[in-house]
Amino acid sequence: MDRLNRINKKIRVSFFNIEASENFFRSFVSSFGASKDSAENSRIFNLREKKHLIKVAEEHEFSDIKAYAVTVVRERNTWQAKATSSGKISGISLNQGIIGDPYFFYIAPRIKLIMGFTSGPSGSLKGVAKTVLEQFNGDRSERIKLDFTLKKRMRPSLDALPDTGDLHLKISSSSLSDAFEDAPKLVRSIRSDSFLEHNVQLIFNLPFSSADGSSISKNDVVELIDYFGDHDGCTALNVSGEDNSGSKVRLDFGNIFYNYRAEISTRNKFIEEGKSTQILNEGIRRYLDEFGPTL
Template sequence: MKKLKKKITVRFFSLNAKNSFYDDFISTYRVNQENDNLVRIFNVRAKKYLIKIGTSFTHQGNESFFLSVVRERNTWQARALSNGIISGVPLNQGILGDPYYYVFLPHKRIILGFTTGPSESLKSTANITLQQFNRDRTSRITAVPVSKDAEFDKLNKLQVITKVKFNVDTTGLNHDDDLPVFLKGMNTPAFQDSKLTFSRSNLDDGQYEDHIIRSDIKELLESDSCSALSVVGKNEEGILQTIRLGNVYAVYRMTLELRDKFVNESKAKELLLEAMSYFDGTN
């Protein structure tokens, strides 16, 4: 059987959380392991999630934690058999969706992970997953992409953004989630199987608020669907500047050769350990 090539992108996130959360996570993780309570299924905004606690391991002398998550996706509505019978997908228990794999490093306050599903949901799924280990239900856990601060400093110094250019593959977009303003209307069948280049000019004409533009630029940077991004704007002196934001976030990319489309937990953990070694060597 011919092997399939699959591109994997591991992303790194720092966490905004109360100090007590890290101890809460470790104790909850250990208690569930001791009680052999390794799997939990729950709903968030009408979407099912499954979290599976893996085996913890030592990294740089500190305990680190492997998590497997499946996020429900209702794209698959039917199955067709060779005899022509078309029916719904039978599920006696569990859920059907995309796998997400994470390693949480409490000593560094970092979580890294990847998915073979829509990459735009990797951060939000990490937030939802970690929240399940938070005993303080009044506080929220927020994952923030680890970035190269110098590049963002250049972007923040622009007083006005006048143009945004980017290359995007719309087939990789997650149409279940809200799209950045630049991609509104692009999740239609006419665009879905093409790699496109867009230029949105005159963003300072009042149609879009500046903070929304900046927020959507960051969303594009987090997306594997976006292969190139440049921003044109005016600095404090009113001079036009072009900032190329091709590789602002810390990521680790690799290409796998698989016999199946599915990346199993053993292989996922191996890839994340490889990504951790890369991250340690660059920070």
């Protein structure tokens, strides 16, 4: 009977390289420790009209690599009312809490890495990861940038991107419904269109060029690849063009980023923090086995 009440959840842990100054990584460790030792190790703050709860958890060590666990719940504004079987419809009383999607992260300062997963919209994971790091950033002039971690054997692929070509993108419209504010401009413009109310397959063939005056630049394409390369709703992401010698180039960017996949069985619709720790522990171990303790 217990098995009948369980559901299987597929999990994908994504990995991001952190670009920041050495001072940020030193400050992060002391800031995390201070938050953990304080009477309240969690707090709620507003960002872009959405509430976030951020909670510092435990330190974990793998060989000589320390990883710092942080949990985030990001408010889901689409839940506006509750309805009961009796037909009663009412608003949701939160009593100083929030209703939203959980995000689980490990930050490893020594190897400049943040890894994590969510049971909510996967397209928002990178944005929430950056939000987490910003909460530990005491220097507002500090610039923090995240890039998906490339698979080791695929590392030269981005360097081979031609200066002029076409980007072919195929994406499910429903996966864009919760596009984060720091998503590429094209994604934000698509999000505003009414057809996102229906789940349709969107297909784009986008010509780009490094030449001045091009509506879509090579840098724009890099940004789109960075955003969609590890996105569940993206089913095609490739570039065609010619290299400097005139030879034809076709690059598939749909599966170049490193990730760890797992499946859990649970009685709950949400993922418990204990389960998240098990998943992240295994994920970072796999990562260190492949990349080693230093990059």
